[in-house]
Amino acid sequence: MNLRELVAALNDFASLSLAESWDNVGLLVEPSPPHTVNTLFLTNDLTEEVMEEAVQKKADLILSYHPPIFTPLKRVTWKTWKERLVVRALEHRIGIYSPHTAYDAIPHGTNHWLTKGLGACTSVPLHPSTAPSYPAEGTHRVEFCAGNTDYLDTVLSKIKEIPEIFCLTTLPARFEGEEQTRVSLNCSQKALLDVVALLSQNSLLYHKTEILLLQKPLLPHTGMGRLCTLSEPVSLSHVIERIKSHLKLPHIRLAMGTGKTLESPVKKVAVCAGSGSSILKGMEADLYLTGEMSHHDVLDAVANRISVILCEHSNTERGFLSELRDMLAVHLQNKINILVSEKDRDPLQVA
Numbered sequence: 001m002n003l004r005e006l007v008a009a010l011n012d013f014a015s016l017s018l019a020e021s022w023d024n025v026g027l028l029v030e031p032s033p034p035h036t037v038n039t040l041f042l043t044n045d046l047t048e049e050v051m052e053e054a055v056q057k058k059a060d061l062i063l064s065y066h067p068p069i070f071t072p073l074k075r076v077t078w079k080t081w082k083e084r085l086v087v088r089a090l091e092h093r094i095g096i097y098s099p100h101t102a103y104d105a106i107p108h109g110t111n112h113w114l115t116k117g118l119g120a121c122t123s124v125p126l127h128p129s130t131a132p133s134y135p136a137e138g139t140h141r142v143e144f145c146a147g148n149t150d151y152l153d154t155v156l157s158k159i160k161e162i163p164e165i166f167c168l169t170t171l172p173a174r175f176e177g178e179e180q181t182r183v184s185l186n187c188s189q190k191a192l193l194d195v196v197a198l199l200s201q202n203s204l205l206y207h208k209t210e211i212l213l214l215q216k217p218l219l220p221h222t223g224m225g226r227l228c229t230l231s232e233p234v235s236l237s238h239v240i241e242r243i244k245s246h247l248k249l250p251h252i253r254l255a256m257g258t259g260k261t262l263e264s265p266v267k268k269v270a271v272c273a274g275s276g277s278s279i280l281k282g283m284e285a286d287l288y289l290t291g292e293m294s295h296h297d298v299l300d301a302v303a304n305r306i307s308v309i310l311c312e313h314s315n316t317e318r319g320f321l322s323e324l325r326d327m328l329a330v331h332l333q334n335k336i337n338i339l340v341s342e343k344d345r346d347p348l349q350v351a
Contacts (some may be wrong), residue, residue: 001335003035003095006061010097013331017132018105018222024067029089029096037061037095042325043341044318046096048081048088053343055092062089065110065317067098103320105129107221108327110273113320114289117246118239118269120231125223126270126279130216137166138186142195144209145173147180155205156183158198164188165195175208186214225272225279233265236307239287243309247319251350253310255298257286260307273316291316314346 001009007027019025041059043050046068054062068085076083089096103109105125115123146152159165166186173182187195192211200206234242236256244252256262266286272279276290277297288301291313301308321340329338 001037001332003030003033003037003061006037006040006332006336007097009332010063010099010328013328014099014102014106014109015132016099016102018129018219019100019102020224023101024070025098025100025102027095027097028067028069029086029094031090031093031095035060035093035095037336039337039339040328041339041341042321043344044314044321045344045347046085047344048084049343050341051085051088053341054094055088057339059094059339061095061097064096064098065100065103065321066314067100068096101224103324104224104273105222110317110320111224111226111271113323114271114273114316115226115228117243118228118230118271118289119234119242121228121269122231123226123228123271125221126225126227126272126283128218128223130218132216134214134216136186136214138164138191139189139214140192141184141186141212141214142192142199142209143182143184143212144199144205145175145180145182146205146208147175147178149181151202152181152183155198155202159185159195162187162191162194162198164191225270225276225283227283227285228269228271230267230269233267235263236260236266236287237262239266239269240309243289243311247311247315249311249315255302255308255310257302257305257307259305264307266307273320274313289316312346312348318344318346 016025037060039057039059041054041057041062043062044065046062046064068082073083073086076086078084078087104111115121146155159168164187168185171182173180199209240252240254268285269287269289270280270283270285272290274291276288277293280288280290281297285306288306288308291311293308293310298308325338325340
């Protein structure tokens with residue numbers, strides 16, 4: 001498959017518009033075209049050991065869940081390990097693509113996979129995603145009524161000179177028993193300031209003005225984190241064993257909420273793969289499940305009678321790669337070979 005066709009298919013599988021604004025997603029390294037991809041290589045973290053594995057397995061494109069290039073590179077030399085990744089990739093004509101938080105948000109993504117460790121439950125996003133654009137052009141709608149035709153013609157003429165005005169319409173209307181004209185327009189945030197400044201020059205016109213914020217519609221089942229409601233309450237100790245089994249971990253880290261014990265019932269669980277502090281903070285639940293949280297955020301949760309399970313950052317993500325391989329095989333109609341790294345692992349271990 002041609003690289004650009006494959007990238008388009010990957011973007012169709014999970015829109016990059018769903019990624020967080022701070023993230024660095026998409027095609028990060030591109031060999032000179034034309035570039036054919038026969039083998040797609042999946043990894044959670046692209047380390048030098050994983051890169052060597054990709055070279056040995058003759059990968060043409062690496063899909064690295066975490067972006068190996070995050071802060072800008074000022075040079076590409078052999079000095080630092082991230083620069084060496086780029087050098088090795090280009091030397092062996094291997095592209096690098098990263099989806100990161102786009103995969104966290106999609107309904108069939110990383111967070112959905114993590115919730116499977118809880119057993120039977122229903123879930124909704126903690127922070128729902130919105131559509132990438134508004135239902136109509138512009139971010140605001142402005143509506144007002146005017147009776148003086150000559151003055152209205154002057155106002156409309158000036159409005160039409162303002163950039164980023166959309167869907168300007170006029171309709172006959174009756175207001176307080178008088179025949180008037182109702183004006184409706186959409187505009188950008190920047191244009192709104194100019195429109196309001198213009199209308200405020202006439203106090204009667206200004207007081208008849210309504211400004212509506214055009215909300216981006218929410219995308220169903222899409223967003224960061226998940227709030228899970230278990231079908232039946234189970235003890236904290238039982239939840240721990242389920243999670244350890246799902247993630248194939250011999251241990252987890254546990255902070256019990258104030259007044260809670262291992263036998264305390266768990267009904268609601270707030271879940272966030274990776275680093276969950278910003279997503280989970282302030283959420284009402286019996287338990288927080290994530291990879292890592294700051295010390296003080298753990299203390300806050302415990303003080304609010306919420307238990308916390310930490311599994312290390314990438315342990316809450318890596319297991320998704322096997323499911324991803326199967327889903328991509330179907331999405332790409334089995335046109336390419338898809339491999340999962342055997343060298344990829346969490347850098348932390350118990351000594």
